[in-house]
Amino acid sequence: MPKPPRSSLHSLRLYPVKSMAGVTRDSAVVEPWGLAGDRRWTLVDDTGRVVTQRQQPRLALIVAHTLPDGGIRLHVPGLAPLTVAVPSPVDARPSGAGVDGGTVVVDIFGTKVEAVPVTARPSGPDGMCVTGTDGTERTRGADGGNGTDGTGGAANGTDGFGGAEDEGGVDRRLSAFLGLDVRLVHLDDPARRRPVNPLYARPGETVSFADGFPLLVTTTASLDALNSLVAQGDHPDEGPLPMDRFRPNLVVTGTAPWAEDDWQRIAVGDITFRVTKPCGRCVITTTDQATAERGKEPLRTLGRYRRFGGKLLFGQNLVPEATGTLRTGDPVTVLD
Secondary structure, three states: OOOOOOOEEEEEEEOOEOOOEOEEEOEEEEEOOEEOOOOOEEEEOOOOEEEOOOOOHHHHHOEEEEOOOOOEEEEOOOOOOEEEOOOOOOOOHHHOOOOOOOOEEEEEOOEEEEEEEOOOOOOEOOEEEEEOOOOOEEEEEOOOOOOEOOOOOEOOOEOOOOOEOOOOHHHHHHHHHHOOOOEEEEOOOOOOOOEOOOOOOOOOOEOOOOOOOOEEEEEHHHHHHHHHHHHOOOOHHHOOOOHHHHOOOEEEEOOOOOHHHHOOEEEEOOEEEEEEEEEEOOHHHHEOOOOOOEOOOOHHHHHHHOEEOOEEEEEEEEEEOOOEEEEOOOEEEEOO
């Protein structure tokens, strides 16, 4: 009898800005709160609530790449690339909100989290403070005209993000693309900013701007099984669905379909993970990540075959029990 295939890490993905396009990596560093560089940035609306593809499917069309210093490079359709440096709470202090002086309060699904805005809010009624990638600040006049730069000289018509004639910087460009007033913010200290849900966490466990847990794992076998069901359903033309609909961090191959339902602890290479709870899926899974268009699947099929306790389930949430480096091809072992 042939041996079953060995389970292994098929692919690694991270999402530098929450709900923007994912980036595939051959290796990634595991930190206590998730993969290094994963969801350390997010957009918020004018009330401070996190903006995701649930409300703005066009976020899928924006690609963010991490830079060695922690900054990001944004590729927005129709715009020159935007390079955004990691903001400092000191630089952001004119915003005037938040317990740390230079932070703002972000509402992520009802939880309040401190984060650092990239662009400071107006320091007064006459202008807007804009922080460029070189760390200097300029003020845009209330009439929309050129203001002054941080040295007292006239602004030169560029915005510090690789473009020209746009004094408002990255927030204005992203707002224009989405048709919604948004701000880009950075999670400066994930070790203390946002605890994992205490119902599933151990003391001191924290998470980035991910929905609720440091990592998400899916399996190729379960996707194949789901696609077979989609093909038999009401909208077979929408399949087969790619894995990017489910926005995992880790994709495992060489398992039986739905094997992950029974996992409690796994090891990927030398790093162990606790499996906390299944992942309930939302409307984002119906969004084509290449076009931002929405359909009915997979929620229609998940509702028929994968409904548990009112949730439509696909994949499992993970909390790392150690740190280290993951590489595609690493063996995956079920410990419990």
